[in-house]
Amino acid sequence: xxxxxxxxxxxxxxxxxxxxxxxxxxxxxxxxxxxxxxxxxxxxxxxxxxxxxxxxxxxxxxxxxxxxxxxxxxxxxxxxxxxxxxxxxxxxxxxxxxxxxxxxxxxxxxxxxxxxxxxxxxxxxxxxxxxxxxxxxxxxxxxxxxxxxxxxxxxxxxxxxxxxxxxxxxxxxxxxxxxxxxxxxxxxxxxxxxxxxxxxxxxxxxxxxxxxxxxx
Amino acid sequence: xxxxxxxxxxxxxxxxxxxxxxxxxxxxxxxxxxxxxxxxxxxxxxxxxxxxxxxxxxxxxxxxxxxxxxxxxxxxxxxxxxxxxxxxxxxxxxxxxxxxxxxxxxxxxxxxxxxxx
Numbered sequence: 001x002x003x004x005x006x007x008x009x010x011x012x013x014x015x016x017x018x019x020x021x022x023x024x025x026x027x028x029x030x031x032x033x034x035x036x037x038x039x040x041x042x043x044x045x046x047x048x049x050x051x052x053x054x055x056x057x058x059x060x061x062x063x064x065x066x067x068x069x070x071x072x073x074x075x076x077x078x079x080x081x082x083x084x085x086x087x088x089x090x091x092x093x094x095x096x097x098x099x100x101x102x103x104x105x106x107x108x109x110x111x112x113x114x115x116x117x118x119x120x121x122x123x124x125x126x127x128x129x130x131x132x133x134x135x136x137x138x139x140x141x142x143x144x145x146x147x148x149x150x151x152x153x154x155x156x157x158x159x160x161x162x163x164x165x166x167x168x169x170x171x172x173x174x175x176x177x178x179x180x181x182x183x184x185x186x187x188x189x190x191x192x193x194x195x196x197x198x199x200x201x202x203x204x205x206x207x208x209x210x211x212x213x214x215x216x
Numbered sequence: 217x218x219x220x221x222x223x224x225x226x227x228x229x230x231x232x233x234x235x236x237x238x239x240x241x242x243x244x245x246x247x248x249x250x251x252x253x254x255x256x257x258x259x260x261x262x263x264x265x266x267x268x269x270x271x272x273x274x275x276x277x278x279x280x281x282x283x284x285x286x287x288x289x290x291x292x293x294x295x296x297x298x299x300x301x302x303x304x305x306x307x308x309x310x311x312x313x314x315x316x317x318x319x320x321x322x323x324x325x326x327x328x329x330x331x332x333x
Contacts, residue, residue, distance in 0.1 A: 144279040148272040152290050155265040155297055159257075159310060162293030169273045171282030178276075189280045 007033075014042070019049050024059055036066050047076070054083035058090050061097055068191060070101045071202055071209075077101070092123035096131050103135045105206070106145040106178075106187035111135060145178055145187050152178075166203065168196070177203040222250035225330045232323050234315025236295075240331070241267050243306040257310065266308040270299050287321055298324050302331045 010026035023046035030039035040063040047056035061076035080094040095118035102110035119128050148167065156164045166179040170192070177188045177199050186206035190199040222240055229238040230252050237253030239262060246267030251259040270288060277285040289298045298320055299308045309324055311317070 144272070144275045148269070148276050151265070151269040151272040155269050155290065156292045158261050158265050159295070159297065161290070161295045161297065164290055164292040167273075167288065167290045169276050169280075169288050170286040171277035171280065172284060172286065174277065174280040174282045176276050176280050 018045075021046075021050075023049075024056060027059055027063070031063060031066070036063055039063055040067065047079075051079075052083060054080050054088065054090050057083065058093065061094070065097060065100065068104070068189070070104050070188070071205065074098060074101045087122070089122065091121040092118050092127070095121050096123060096127065099131060100135070104189060106185070108135075108143075145176075145185065149178060149180075149185055166200070168200070170196070175199050179203050179207050181207045222331075223252060225327045226250055226252040228330075229309050229320075229323050229327050232309075232311075232315060232320050234311045234313070235320060235323075236310050236312055237262075238307070238309045238327070239263060239266075240302075241306045241308055243267050243270060243301060243304055249305065253310065262308060262310060266297065266299055267306055269297070270301060270306045273299075274301070287324060289317060289321060291317065296320070300324050300328045302328050305331065307331060 007026065007029050010022045010029065013020050013022040014026060023042050027039040027043040027046065030036075030042060040060065043056065043059040043063055047053070047060050050056050057076045057079040061073050061080060064070075064073035064076055077094040077097045080090050084090040084094065095114050099111045099114035099118060102108075102114055115128055115131060118131070119125070148169070152164050152167050156162065164180065166177060168178075169176045173192050175190045175192055175194065175196060177190075179186050186203060188199055188203045188206055190202070226238040226240065229235060237251065237257055239251035239253060239259055240249045241247065241263040242249055246264040248259045248263040253259050253262060269290070270285065273288040274285045285301060287298060287300045290296060293313075295313055296311045296315060296317055297308065298311070298317070299306050301307075307324060307328055309320060311320055
């Protein structure tokens with residue numbers, strides 16, 4: 001647990017100088033004590049003030065991952081990759097992050113491709129092996145989603161419902177929303193506390209992103 | 217709950233605008249238990265496909281870290297299907313595009329509570 005006075009001191013520094021690099025240190029400390037919402041706000045503001053600093057986007061991505069905001073995490077990892085130069089260890093971390101995001105969004109092929117890129121970017125074989133093991137341990141949401149989509153298509157056919165637009169699974173603690181896209185399906189999983197309407201908006205955005213080819 | 221009670225619960229669902237029928241399915245084998253589907257909609261078919269769909273949705277929910285699925289809704293060009301598990305049963309509503317899915321979802325949850333009471 002970080003000392004409260006360190007957080008107070010950095011908050012004071014940031015209040016005096018909102019552009020201070022202390023923002024990232026403050027965000028790390030806030031995250032360390034479990035205040036991820038506040039940490040992410042601080043990190044996001046820092047990234048907006050310093051859009052060319054890869055470390056700011058790296059922190060935003062990691063915090064978005066902790067909140068399972070896969071879309072935001074993906075975008076932040078992409079910024080890290082566009083900013084971090086060859087040899088920067090953040091590149092490997094960003095590819096590992098993108099692999100996990102792709103996996104959670106039900107795109108195992110994209111996850112595997114990202115792991116390959118992580119290896120090429122210098123991730124240690126142990127780190128890549130650990131990432132693969134983690135994905136295996138968490139199951140294959142892509143496979144379950146594929147099976148559900150097959151059942152939806154079967155139901156739509158037999159009941160004369162026409163082309164399906166979306167399927168939503170509300171569950172205790174999680175929503176999963178799936179929609180067809182030009183390149184398969186888009187899957188969005190969200191905490192149940194997130195309003196369903198917001199989840200569906202994120203699903204729409206995911207469908208558009210996949211159609212635009214903007215997602216690895 | 218008797219067969220008449222089941223039917224009464226299903227009829228309450230079909231009073232929603234655009235709902236063309238509701239049925240209670242044994243989720244283990246996809247056999248209908250009670251139905252108020254409109255003429256022309258085959259209850260056996262709806263029951264079979266809905267049971268499979270709900271089973272697959274449960275798997276997706278578990279893979280996402282949940283213990284079980286709740287309401288599942290499918291929206292399509294010419295209608296919708298909503299389902300919710302109730303023990304071994306699955307309560308299913310089929311609707312046409314006139315249906316308000318948010319209201320249908322609430323009606324389904326009300327019917328679900330009646331079934332479990």
